[in-house]
Amino acid sequence: MKVSYHGHSVVKIQTNGKTIIIDPFITGNSLTDLTIDEVKPDVIILTHGHGDHVGDTVELAKRNNALVIANADLCAFLSFQGVKTHAMHIGGAYQFEFGKVKLTQAFHGSGYVIAGSQEIIYCGMPAGILFMNEGKTIYHAGDTGLFSDMKLIGERHPIDLAFLPIGDNFTMGPEDAAYAAKLLAAKTVVPIHYNTFPPIKQDPNTFLEMLDDKNGKILQPGESIEI
Numbered sequence: 001m002k003v004s005y006h007g008h009s010v011v012k013i014q015t016n017g018k019t020i021i022i023d024p025f026i027t028g029n030s031l032t033d034l035t036i037d038e039v040k041p042d043v044i045i046l047t048h049g050h051g052d053h054v055g056d057t058v059e060l061a062k063r064n065n066a067l068v069i070a071n072a073d074l075c076a077f078l079s080f081q082g083v084k085t086h087a088m089h090i091g092g093a094y095q096f097e098f099g100k101v102k103l104t105q106a107f108h109g110s111g112y113v114i115a116g117s118q119e120i121i122y123c124g125m126p127a128g129i130l131f132m133n134e135g136k137t138i139y140h141a142g143d144t145g146l147f148s149d150m151k152l153i154g155e156r157h158p159i160d161l162a163f164l165p166i167g168d169n170f171t172m173g174p175e176d177a178a179y180a181a182k183l184l185a186a187k188t189v190v191p192i193h194y195n196t197f198p199p200i201k202q203d204p205n206t207f208l209e210m211l212d213d214k215n216g217k218i219l220q221p222g223e224s225i226e227i
Contacts, residue, residue: 041060
């Protein structure tokens with residue numbers, strides 16, 4: 001599998017001829033190397049309903065007839081906008097033809113803000129994502145604080161590549177993310193969700209230095225890993 005990072009929490013997976021994108025926040029993301037015209041996903045997986053994660057999901061899904069996978073409440077909200085969805089919930093897994101997806105818990109919020117009408121649409125519980133295919137497992141933690149069951153996630157699903165938020169303020173900071181990496185025991189850990197906005201400005205090298213196993217890798221937007 002080829003796995004690439006594209007700023008903020010945007011991750012793209014290419015496997016068996018399919019393109020899967022997680023949290024496609026492209027428009028308004030000053031750190032991404034992508035444009036919505038060049039992204040052609042077959043599948044979109046969402047961790048939660050905040051705008052900087054749902055991002056361009058509706059337009060991308062409609063343009064490319066892409067399947068959107070998320071928690072059931074967020075899927076309902078998106079389906080009202082004409083998007084093809086597959087609803088899941090935390091702890092559940094499903095074997096798709098392109099790979100297996102399982103949602104894990106995450107500790108955060110999940111409301112979609114419609115500024116013009118001053119509405120917040122409840123979008124269900126936030127989640128992390130386990131993606132499994134070609135004998136490999138990828139973990140995208142989504143937006144979350146540290147929680148001890150990360151150890152259980154790593155034990156139940158040995159992780160080849162983990163994406164962990166380090167931005168602090170809204171999620172784990174570098175110290176907690178480093179402890180999360182220890183609990184997960186992933187072979188490789190990549191920091192995400194930092195430097196997009198002033199409150200989450202971080203030096204990712206500081207995070208790497210905190211890792212006991214020294215198994216961290218910083219990916220610049222557009223860089224990829226083969227696993």
